[in-house]
Amino acid sequence: DTGVSQNPRHKITKRGQNVTFRCDPISEHNRLYWYRQTLGQGPEFLTYFQNEAQLEKSRLLSDRFSAERPKGSFSTLEIQRTEQGDSAMYLCASSPGGRELFFGEGSRLTVL
């Protein structure tokens, strides 16, 4: 499968713990996006990378959230000191530079 790959698919953690999600985009896609989706809502934009540069961050991305794309390939999204309100599906998407985004299956986070 050459689509966008995300792992882990599911993560259950206790409040206050740190979690990290990984996204492997489609090969040669230089643009990478993170979104968050909660029940009954559409995906909400979190942050955007062009190659290794993080060019935009949403106000939703509090200082407990950090995202990296160190070599312009895979990306990680870390949440520190998780809170119950962080429970959501975290989606990664990549794009070859055009206007269409290709989404992964998401990483579901449950904070107890």
Place this chain on the structure above:
Amino acid sequence: AQSVSQHNHHVILSEAASLELGCNYSYGGTVNLFWYVQYPGQHLQLLLKYFSGDPLVKGIKGFEAEFIKSKFSFNLRKPSVQWSDTAEYFCAVNAGGATNKLIFGTGTLLAVQP
């Protein structure tokens, strides 16, 4: 700020019924418009897209959408739904700029009864 409104949150239809899902966006400039579909347990998949040209666009699985600029609308249609169309449908707008990020609506959950 750009926003997208989907008026129908939950739609229930019988097989062979016609479908129309509403989508309105707020942005005065040039937009690119999308419909994505999420089948149960699967990832978001592109159903169709509008960039320019013919405002009536055709997508996969018999879906089509019409861009009406004067109404800021991009409604999704299908003349005859099937049970396999049961899914959540998201309208999205890309207002350009440096990021080309998509702004999504809240989604419409479609249940098709056999």
